[in-house]
Amino acid sequence: MADDLNDVTDDDEVSESSEALIAVHWRDEGYYPPPPEFVAQANASDPAIREQFTEDKFPDSFIAYADLLDWYKRWDTVLDTSNAPFWKWFVGGELNASYNCVDRHLADKANKAALIWVPEPESEAHQAITYRELYVRVNEFAAVLKDLGLKAGDRITFHMPMVPELPVAMLAAARLGIVHSQVFAGFSGTAAGHRIADSGSTVLVTIDGYYRSGELLDHKVKADEAVEAAAKEGQHVDKVLVFRRYPGQYSAKTPMVEGRDVFVDDLLAAHKAELVEPVHLQATDPLFLMYTSGTTGRPKGCQHSVGGYLSYVAGTTKYYQDVHPDDTYWCLADIGWITGHSYIVYGPLALGTTSVIYEGTPNYPDAARPWRIAVQLGVNIFHTSPTSIRMLRKVGPDEPAKYDYHFKHMTTVGEPIEPEVWKWYYESVGKGEAVIVDTWWQTETGGFLGSTLPGIDPAKPGSCGPAALGILPAILDEDGNEVPAGSGKAGNIVIRNPWPGVFQTIWGQPERFVSTYYAKYNKDPKSTDWHDWPYFAGDGATQAADGYFRILGRVDDVINVAGHRLGTKELESVALTVNEVAEAAAVPVVDDVRGRVVEMYVSLKPGFAPSAEIEAKVRDAIVKDIGKIARPKNIWIVPDMPKTRSGKIMRRVIAATSNFTDTGDITTLANPEIVEKIRHQVQSAKHAKGEVPRELSEAELNEIKSFGAE
Ligand code: WTA
Numbered sequence: 001m002a003d004d005l006n007d008v009t010d011d012d013e014v015s016e017s018s019e020a021l022i023a024v025h026w027r028d029e030g031y032y033p034p035p036p037e038f039v040a041q042a043n044a045s046d047p048a049i050r051e052q053f054t055e056d057k058f059p060d061s062f063i064a065y066a067d068l069l070d071w072y073k074r075w076d077t078v079l080d081t082s083n084a085p086f087w088k089w090f091v092g093g094e095l096n097a098s099y100n101c102v103d104r105h106l107a108d109k110a111n112k113a114a115l116i117w118v119p120e121p122e123s124e125a126h127q128a129i130t131y132r133e134l135y136v137r138v139n140e141f142a143a144v145l146k147d148l149g150l151k152a153g154d155r156i157t158f159h160m161p162m163v164p165e166l167p168v169a170m171l172a173a174a175r176l177g178i179v180h181s182q183v184f185a186g187f188s189g190t191a192a193g194h195r196i197a198d199s200g201s202t203v204l205v206t207i208d209g210y211y212r213s214g215e216l217l218d219h220k221v222k223a224d225e226a227v228e229a230a231a232k233e234g235q236h237v238d239k240v241l242v243f244r245r246y247p248g249q250y251s252a253k254t255p256m257v258e259g260r261d262v263f264v265d266d267l268l269a270a271h272k273a274e275l276v277e278p279v280h281l282q283a284t285d286p287l288f289l290m291y292t293s294g295t296t297g298r299p300k301g302c303q304h305s306v307g308g309y310l311s312y313v314a315g316t317t318k319y320y321q322d323v324h325p326d327d328t329y330w331c332l333a334d335i336g337w338i339t340g341h342s343y344i345v346y347g348p349l350a351l352g353t354t355s356v357i358y359e360g361t362p363n364y365p366d367a368a369r370p371w372r373i374a375v376q377l378g379v380n381i382f383h384t385s386p387t388s389i390r391m392l393r394k395v396g397p398d399e400p401a402k403y404d405y406h407f408k409h410m411t412t413v414g415e416p417i418e419p420e421v422w423k424w425y426y427e428s429v430g431k432g433e434a435v436i437v438d439t440w441w442q443t444e445t446g447g448f449l450g451s452t453l454p455g456i457d458p459a460k461p462g463s464c465g466p467a468a469l470g471i472l473p474a475i476l477d478e479d480g481n482e483v484p485a486g487s488g489k490a491g492n493i494v495i496r497n498p499w500p501g502v503f504q505t506i507w508g509q510p511e512r513f514v515s516t517y518y519a520k521y522n523k524d525p526k527s528t529d530w531h532d533w534p535y536f537a538g539d540g541a542t543q544a545a546d547g548y549f550r551i552l553g554r555v556d557d558v559i560n561v562a563g564h565r566l567g568t569k570e571l572e573s574v575a576l577t578v579n580e581v582a583e584a585a586a587v588p589v590v591d592d593v594r595g596r597v598v599e600m601y602v603s604l605k606p607g608f609a610p611s612a613e614i615e616a617k618v619r620d621a622i623v624k625d626i627g628k629i630a631r632p633k634n635i636w637i638v639p640d641m642p643k644t645r646s647g648k649i650m651r652r653v654i655a656a657t658s659n660f661t662d663t664g665d666i667t668t669l670a671n672p673e674i675v676e677k678i679r680h681q682v683q684s685a686k687h688a689k690g691e692v693p694r695e696l697s698e699a700e701l702n703e704i705k706s707f708g709a710e
Pocket residue numbers: 008010292337338339412413414415416417438439440441442443444464537538539551552553554560563564565
């Protein structure tokens with residue numbers, strides 16, 4: 001996906017947006033039952049499966065997921081709640097994720113493709129990597145890491161694009177118990193540097209270059225920026241391991257740094273065919289960190305476990321992605337996000353299927369590229385985001401019909417999908433033959449929380465469906481009272497129980513883990529009973545009478561751009577690094593392709609006049625510190641910000657201005673007169689550029705109206 005279709009971050013502190021401010025948008029849609037041919041082959045086709053996961057069977061119900069894996073030693077305790085809410089799953093159990101995704105398939109799938117890598121240039125042939133070859137490559141890279149002195153519990157940062165070296169590196173780290181932290185390649189070097197520092201990594205793994213939209217990008221330059229940014233925060237990087245897009249030939253212009261930078265192909269040559277025993281890890285040991293940024297500016301390293309996480313992604317891949325070993329499965333997400341970790345690498349490989357990895361943007365060189373790949377590789381399971389679906393629909397609505405591929409199953413993930421877009425996905429991309437799952441979940445949750453079971457439940461456009469197996473959600477109001485189940489009334493969705501895929505903590509910030517996700521509805525901080533610790537997801541939702549949930553979007557100050565979460569505070573703190581800027585406020589603007597885009601308002605310190613240079617400085621700072629996805633659509637330099645009497649910037653008033661909606665009550669502002677000035681300035685400029693949005697839906701209106709509300 002294009003970088004700007006592919007970025008994220010998120011946030012944290014909980015705003016007080018009230019349940020009344022969230023409302024339902026789309027009208028209720030009809031049902032789409034699975035075709036009989038799908039049901040006949042589905043991993044879950046008997047509704048009785050739900051009975052194995054009812055509340056009275058919790059937590060032992062999840063043993064069924066753990067049993068999909070090979071364990072060196074079985075656990076003593078399924079769920080230990082003694083240090084609530086730091087849940088421990090499968091305590092006493094020992095296993096290795098690399099062994100489960102690679103070694104154990106050698107017996108019967110050695111010559112089957114584990115990964116098929118599709119380079120962006122169509123002139124380059126795809127590469128099929130068998131389980132046997134994957135085994136050899138993972139072992140060799142593990143030998144390299146071991147040689148560097150890395151061992152279980154150490155952290156390593158990857159800043160890698162969509163090339164097969166990335167899953168190889170992840171599985172090599174997992175083999176040794178080294179905790180990997182993969183940073184999305186579209187993020188800037190500085191963003192990678194902050195994450196290196198936060199995790200305390202001493203080794204960075206990168207590549208010289210990769211293709212995006214026809215261009216071979218110099219990626220190595222970002223490694224230099226990352227090392228420098230980490231050093232500013234006191235973290236020294238000893239080694240930068242540089243893969244080469246074309247082994248033996250250096251594709252970047254940025255010079256290698258003597259003593260620090262090493263070509264991986266040179267290192268591998270010294271470890272040909274070397275084998276490294278997988279380390280027997282505790283189920284509760286960390287497998288990886290996945291960063292998502294927060295309102296405070298400091299990113300949150302979501303820590304996922306070896307045993308619980310791998311069990312949960314294996315189980316959900318089996319039942320919700322309906323993966324069978326002989327399927328060819330293609331998830332278009334980037335491995336730099338949680339979707340790629342769970343549903344490109346760990347879930348599919350744990351089940352021994354073939355997982356496709358595509359290097360480039362979906363519409364390169366044209367809008368039919370995905371469909372040609374599907375024909376060429378025989379893809380039968382397809383997984384992507386509403387943003388990509390909207391984009392492919394916009395640029396090539398009739399393309400899928402021209403290609404003879406057949407999907408049995410498709411996924412949408414990351415943001416709410418409009419019913420019209422869902423229907424195009426169903427009819428045009430799926431040709432009316434494929435089931436669709438709309439999977440609701442988060443970086444923090446490891447795997448799906450809400451989705452239809454595709455061989456059992458009919459899909460309903462715009463709704464993710466019921467809770468996933470063993471997940472016990474509820475919708476609560478601000479005071480913690482339960483909104484009656486099935487009432488269609490909106491509130492905050494929570495998960496009442498722990499599940500194996502839930503993250504263990506925020507790396508280095510355990511208090512923030514508790515305060516952001518569990519404190520809101522906990523009445524007794526000393527309780528060790530899981531019933532007292534509902535997980536607060538930060539999303540608004542409704543539940544219809546049929547039990548299906550509809551996710552309405554974030555209830556905190558998060559801007560979901562192309563399915564990825566950007567924290568307002570993070571954006572604003574970058575804008576404030578520009579010398580002339582006194583105040584900054586980031587708000588969402590409704591966008592027909594990307595869902596939301598960022599708009600940034602800044603006011604200047606005394607003595608500075610607005611100029612295009614200052615705008616450019618703010619824009620460049622954001623792209624440099626965060627990445628292209630965060631690039632604001634507009635930067636408005638305003639004389640002052642609308643503020644409350646206590647001095648808080650009223651983001652909802654600014655958001656309304658940018659979206660041409662009603663600014664609501666402004667009588668409580670300290671400076672109400674500024675609102676009209678800003679409105680005139682911004683809206684006349686937008687009119688001039690032809691940037692007036694369409695009429696907004698009720699949910700969109702409510703999101704804007706309550707954005708950052710007190
Ligand atoms: C949103 C991505 C509606 C939601 C896996 C959530 C969704 C945030 C859906 C997590 C969906 C995710 N329907 N909204 N199917 N899936 N979201 O951490 O607001 O990048 O909280 O994880 O995306 O984004 P994240």
